[in-house]
Amino acid sequence: MRLAQPIAFGGLIVVALVVATIVTSPPPLHASSAHHTVVPADEVKWGPAPPSLPPGAQASALLGHPSKEGPFVLRLKFPAGFIVPPHRHSKDEFVTVLGGGFAVGAGEKLDPNAKPLTTGSFVHLPAGMPHFASAVGETIVQINGMGPFDVIYINPADDPRKK
Numbered sequence: 001m002r003l004a005q006p007i008a009f010g011g012l013i014v015v016a017l018v019v020a021t022i023v024t025s026p027p028p029l030h031a032s033s034a035h036h037t038v039v040p041a042d043e044v045k046w047g048p049a050p051p052s053l054p055p056g057a058q059a060s061a062l063l064g065h066p067s068k069e070g071p072f073v074l075r076l077k078f079p080a081g082f083i084v085p086p087h088r089h090s091k092d093e094f095v096t097v098l099g100g101g102f103a104v105g106a107g108e109k110l111d112p113n114a115k116p117l118t119t120g121s122f123v124h125l126p127a128g129m130p131h132f133a134s135a136v137g138e139t140i141v142q143i144n145g146m147g148p149f150d151v152i153y154i155n156p157a158d159d160p161r162k163k
Contacts, residue, residue: 056079059077066147083134083135087132089150093143103116103135104132
């Protein structure tokens with residue numbers, strides 16, 4: 001009959017490290033300490049869009065705020081024919097089309113023939129990339145990003161904040 005071998009010195013170090021990790025690890029998060037945001041569709045509150053957009057759009061900040069540090073989720077509602085002239089942002093923009101048709105194009109000149117994206121479509125616009133957009137029919141989009149978020153118009157005369 002063979003007796004169990006004693007744990008070798010290297011094995012003791014491994015066991016000690018495992019025990020130390022368990023003892024010094026922070027406790028797991030519980031549901032009561034986590035925070036989440038829920039906005040039912042019928043409770044989305046629409047108001048005026050930020051002044052960086054031409055008049056006529058409506059907005060609802062679902063999480064955070066585009067002008068403040070940190071993540072934000074913003075819904076925008078555009079009337080048919082609404083145009084956002086060529087502009088850029090200093091941070092990435094992530095857009096999901098929730099309803100209607102949203103034509104987005106890259107470049108410093110508006111292309112009236114840009115093909116609209118339909119409901120469920122997504123577009124990522126990298127920081128610094130000039131682009132433009134227009135609404136085909138009433139359109140709702142959701143923009144996700146990190147604030148502070150800016151809108152820099154290619155042609156300063158297009159900036160509604162200067163009118």
